[in-house]
Amino acid sequence: MAVIGKIRKYSGLLIVIIGIALASFVLQDLFGPKRCSNNGKMDFAKIGDEKISKIDFDAKVAEQEELYKRQTGKESLTPAENFKNMTDAWDQMERNVIMLMQFEELGLAIEHDEAPKPSISPEELYDLFAGEFLHPYIMQNFGDPTTGQVNVQQVQNILQNFDQLKEEEKIQWKKLEEAVKEERINTKYNNLIAKGYYVPKAFAKRIFEESNRTAQFKMMGVKYQTISDSAITLTDADYQKYYDEHSYEYEVDPSVDLDYVIWDVLPSDADKKKVDDEIALTYKDIQTVELNDIETFVNANSDVLYDSTYFKAGSLPVQMDSIMFNSPVGTVVAPYLENNIYNMGRLVQTMMRPDSMRASHILVMYQGAPGLQQQATVTRTQDQAKAVADSILNVLKKDPKSFGALALLKSEFPTAAQDTGDLNWFVDGDINFKLFYDSCLTMKKGEMKVILSNLGYHIIYLTDNTKPLKKVKVATITREIKPGSQTYNNYFTQASEFAGQNRTKEAFNQAVAAKGLNKRTAQFIQKMNFTLPGLESSREIIRWAFDEKTEKDAVSEQVFDAQGKYVVALLVDRREKGIATLEQVKTYIEPLVKREKKAEQLMAKVTTAVGTSKDLYALATKFNSKVDTVSMLTFSSNNLPQYGPEPEVIGTLFSFKPNVVSGPVKGNMAVYLIQMDRILEPPATSNYNMMKSQMAAFFSQRIQRDVFEALKGETEIMDNRIFYY
Numbered sequence: 001m002a003v004i005g006k007i008r009k010y011s012g013l014l015i016v017i018i019g020i021a022l023a024s025f026v027l028q029d030l031f032g033p034k035r036c037s038n039n040g041k042m043d044f045a046k047i048g049d050e051k052i053s054k055i056d057f058d059a060k061v062a063e064q065e066e067l068y069k070r071q072t073g074k075e076s077l078t079p080a081e082n083f084k085n086m087t088d089a090w091d092q093m094e095r096n097v098i099m100l101m102q103f104e105e106l107g108l109a110i111e112h113d114e115a116p117k118p119s120i121s122p123e124e125l126y127d128l129f130a131g132e133f134l135h136p137y138i139m140q141n142f143g144d145p146t147t148g149q150v151n152v153q154q155v156q157n158i159l160q161n162f163d164q165l166k167e168e169e170k171i172q173w174k175k176l177e178e179a180v181k182e183e184r185i186n187t188k189y190n191n192l193i194a195k196g197y198y199v200p201k202a203f204a205k206r207i208f209e210e211s212n213r214t215a216q217f218k219m220m221g222v223k224y225q226t227i228s229d230s231a232i233t234l235t236d237a238d239y240q241k242y243y244d245e246h247s248y249e250y251e252v253d254p255s256v257d258l259d260y261v262i263w264d265v266l267p268s269d270a271d272k273k274k275v276d277d278e279i280a281l282t283y284k285d286i287q288t289v290e291l292n293d294i295e296t297f298v299n300a301n302s303d304v305l306y307d308s309t310y311f312k313a314g315s316l317p318v319q320m321d322s323i324m325f326n327s328p329v330g331t332v333v334a335p336y337l338e339n340n341i342y343n344m345g346r347l348v349q350t351m352m353r354p355d356s357m358r359a360s361h362i363l364v365m366y367q368g369a370p371g372l373q374q375q376a377t378v379t380r381t382q383d384q385a386k387a388v389a390d391s392i393l394n395v396l397k398k399d400p401k402s403f404g405a406l407a408l409l410k411s412e413f414p415t416a417a418q419d420t421g422d423l424n425w426f427v428d429g430d431i432n433f434k435l436f437y438d439s440c441l442t443m444k445k446g447e448m449k450v451i452l453s454n455l456g457y458h459i460i461y462l463t464d465n466t467k468p469l470k471k472v473k474v475a476t477i478t479r480e481i482k483p484g485s486q487t488y489n490n491y492f493t494q495a496s497e498f499a500g501q502n503r504t505k506e507a508f509n510q511a512v513a514a515k516g517l518n519k520r521t522a523q524f525i526q527k528m529n530f531t532l533p534g535l536e537s538s539r540e541i542i543r544w545a546f547d548e549k550t551e552k553d554a555v556s557e558q559v560f561d562a563q564g565k566y567v568v569a570l571l572v573d574r575r576e577k578g579i580a581t582l583e584q585v586k587t588y589i590e591p592l593v594k595r596e597k598k599a600e601q602l603m604a605k606v607t608t609a610v611g612t613s614k615d616l617y618a619l620a621t622k623f624n625s626k627v628d629t630v631s632m633l634t635f636s637s638n639n640l641p642q643y644g645p646e647p648e649v650i651g652t653l654f655s656f657k658p659n660v661v662s663g664p665v666k667g668n669m670a671v672y673l674i675q676m677d678r679i680l681e682p683p684a685t686s687n688y689n690m691m692k693s694q695m696a697a698f699f700s701q702r703i704q705r706d707v708f709e710a711l712k713g714e715t716e717i718m719d720n721r722i723f724y725y
Contacts, residue, residue: 046718047097054724057089064089079537079563083530086725098711099186106192108185117178118185128180130155135180154417193707194700204688207695210635212682215654220620220627221643221670222606224598232594242593243582250580255524256545257573259508261498261517262534263566265483265491267340275481279335279342282477286346287332294348294475302477309429310353310471320345324472335477342479349473354465355428357440360403360421362459363413364389371454378412389450389457396448396459403448403461412456421461428471436460483564495559495566505553508570521572527722535562539725545571546722602671606664614661616675643669654679 045052064085065077077085103118104110110119120128128135130152143150158165158173165173267275282301289297298306313325320333324347335344365378366385372378380388392410396403407421426433439451443462451458483491502511512519522532527546532538541560544550550571560567575584609619620627628642635654640646649667656662656676665672 044720044724046716047094048101048715048717050097050101052093052097057093060089060093061086064092079539080530083539083725086721087528090719090721094712094717095708098708098715099189101715102189102711103185106189108188118182120181120184124184125177125181126159128184130159135183137176137180137183141176151417190703190707193703197696197699199692199695201688201692204691204695207636208685208688208691209682211691213635213654214680215633215635216631216677216680217633217653217656217674218616218627218629218677219640219653219672219674220616220623220625221667221672222602222623222625223643223670224595224602226624227598227601229591229594232597234590234593234597238593238597239582239586239589242589242596243585246589246592247579247582250585251578252524252575252580253526254546254577255526255575256542256571257523258521258525258532258541258545258569259572260520260522260532260541260567260569261495261512262520262562263491263495265488265564265566267481267483268487268490271484271487272481274484275342275479279344279479282479283332283335283344286344286475286477291330291348294346298475298477301479303480304476304478306475308473310349310351310473312355312469312471316472316474317343319343320474320476324474325470340481342481343476345474345476347472348475351471351473352468353428353441353471354468356425356466357428357437357462358425358464359423359436359440360407360461360463361413361423361436362389362392362403362407362411362416362421363456364392364410364458365412365456369454369456372456385457386450389459393448393450393459396461400446400448400461422463425464440465491566492559495568499555499557499559499568503555505555505570505572508555524575527719535565535567537563538567541567541569543722544569545574599666599671603664603666606671606673610661610663610673616661616673619661619673640667640669643667645669 044054045057065082068077068081068085069075074081100110100118108118110117127133129138134150134152138155139150142152142155162170162173285301286297295306295308311324314321316324317338319336319338320343323331323333324345327347329347329349331347333345335342364380364385365372366380366382367378368382369378392406396406404420404422407416411421413421423433423436426437428437430437435451435453439449439460440462443449443460445462445465448459448461451460498511498515498517502508509519511517520532520534525532525542525545527542529542530537530539532541535541538560541556541562544556544558544560552571552574554571556569560569573584606619606623609622613619613622617627630641633641633650635650637650638645638647640649646667646669649665649672652665653662653674653676656674658676658678660675662672662674662676665674
């Protein structure tokens with residue numbers, strides 16, 4: 001599988017996959033006729049007028065998961081990764097549907113053969129692939145990383161010989177083609193909007209003046225923190241007044257608040273004793289087991305499979321490193337406990353090995369090689385492939401300097417045209433290069449030979465290596481002390497009894513206090529969240545909270561199993577889409593309401609003080625404050641020096657007359673008194689082109705993000721994924 005790993009890492013056509021993943025639209029052909037199969041019974045979502053069936057969506061999720069596996073090299077995914085792939089597939093689908101509606105409405109090209117999707121003319125597409133204006137995706141996947149030059153001939157060869165490509169390569173090429181089409185259509189769409197921006201001279205003049213008009217002034221502030229929160233008493237009317245004035249700020253999506261108790265299952269003394277006894281027996285056996293049987297022994301007794309890697313000094317755990325590098329083969333390190341995990345090891349072998357090697361290769365494939373699929377273009381037999389490889393080797397032995405040229409002409413490895421067979425440096429222990437490393441280990445620098453992989457025969461050429469150093473192979477036994485089944489049963493019983501005996505909010509909270517349990521709180525949890533604080537996997541709890549049958553203040557009858565932790569939850573609150581009620585935001589606005597009450601008190605005190613004195617310094621002393629001098633503050637500024645964000649105060653102070661102490665000005669951080677010294681007008685100019693360009697660029701930069709969000713906000717979307725995921 002090492003060579004397969006090499007293909008994944010270097011193949012130009014496979015790298016296309018990574019390029020596509022960076023495109024705005026990865027998931028294609030969403031909208032085939034099968035969407036409404038079974039008379040719509042499988043439809044579980046709707047975006048605009050477009051119904052989405054569960055079957056079709058699952059296909060897109062599977063496609064996204066496969067793409068993720070290729071990018072990460074993982075064979076299996078965690079629940080969190082699976083859920084993220086599902087949400088990514090939905091986001092792509094949502095964007096595709098909404099944007100396709102826009103494209104069709106504007107008359108941009110759309111293909112309708114199998115499913116509606118963005119398109120461009122064949123002539124424009126060819127120009128992007130092999131013409132004068134190469135698309136960035138083509139430059140990314142076919143460009144020389146050192147020179148930046150694109151091998152256009154290679155692209156043209158693929159286009160001309162498309163029917164000869166393997167089936168997987170055809171699929172990859174089609175995906176690249178669709179990604180190029182979609183990016184181009186989206187660029188055209190964005191340009192239509194960007195070019196529609198016009199900045200009138202009057203707007204540019206105003207922004208220029210606001211950015212360059214400056215004020216010089218003195219000020220003092222009486223901060224709200226000078227009044228303690230405990231000195232403020234709030235009434236229902238205070239809350240209502242603030243809420244009425246600011247309710248528009250509390251528009252929310254559907255969400256819930258939860259309280260919950262976690263039973264984190266920990267090993268019992270009996271569990272620890274059991275592992276202790278097993279480890280003692282394993283330690284006794286590892287000292288006598290034959291080294292030929294050590295791999296089987298490790299796999300039978302360790303939580304982690306046998307690792308045949310050779311380690312250099314300093315790369316083993318400190319408890320083993322020195323012993324293994326200064327002891328004879330067969331030495332055993334006694335069990336030691338670290339982070340609730342037992343470790344022990346036996347020295348299996350020592351060897352002088354290079355840490356890194358560099359080699360080149362030429363691949364000759366044959367029909368039926370186990371690592372190949374769809375060999376339509378490979379007709380030679382294995383014996384014929386061996387004969388070809390031997391003949392190439394004979395030529396190279398006479399002229400080793402021709403290796404790169406022959407690799408370019410003869411190698412069937414996908415990246416030979418770009419790297420002329422150079423594998424570059426690879427390190428000892430890299431699974432993707434294990435075949436090459438092991439083959440080169442017995443070779444001398446400059447030596448060549450033929451080796452067999454699951455792709456075919458390789459002429460391997462060792463071009464360089466680092467100086468060999470001592471390395472060791474260690475058989476390591478790892479055993480974590482884990483809770484046993486009885487321990488899990490005991491914890492589950494505790495959680496079940498708690499859930500059964502405390503069916504109301506009051507009983508839940510009283511039991512938490514009486515038993516000394518740690519209650520967690522999660523607020524504003526949305527439908528498609530995956531985790532809760534302290535819990536990596538919380539999907540079932542969230543689905544329970546959003547179930548229509550679950551009423552506010554309900555305690556879960558079910559004990560949730562969150563990856564080895566048991567949970568009982570209480571639904572504290574549920575919000576529907578729209579403006580949250582006062583009761584729902586009361587806790588959050590309390591500090592703000594107190595600030596308003598403090599402002600009322602301070603405004604009254606400062607107003608009274610100003611009535612008796614117009615000396616800013618005397619007033620500052622009266623309120624235990626100080627006078628700050630601000631020399632240059634523009635109208636477009638947001639922050640007031642020494643205080644923080646005060647846009648309304650800044651906007652107000654530019655209206656003050658010079659050399660007059662203002663009346664009190666209420667801000668976010670304090671109540672202010674300001675004495676304006678002077679306002680400096682911006683220099684006279686009639687050329688606002690620079691400002692117009694800056695404003696146009698600002699709006700254009702927002703298109704990519706803001707336009708779709710605006711379109712999404714105007715689209716009616718029915719999303720019932722919560723019932724399935």
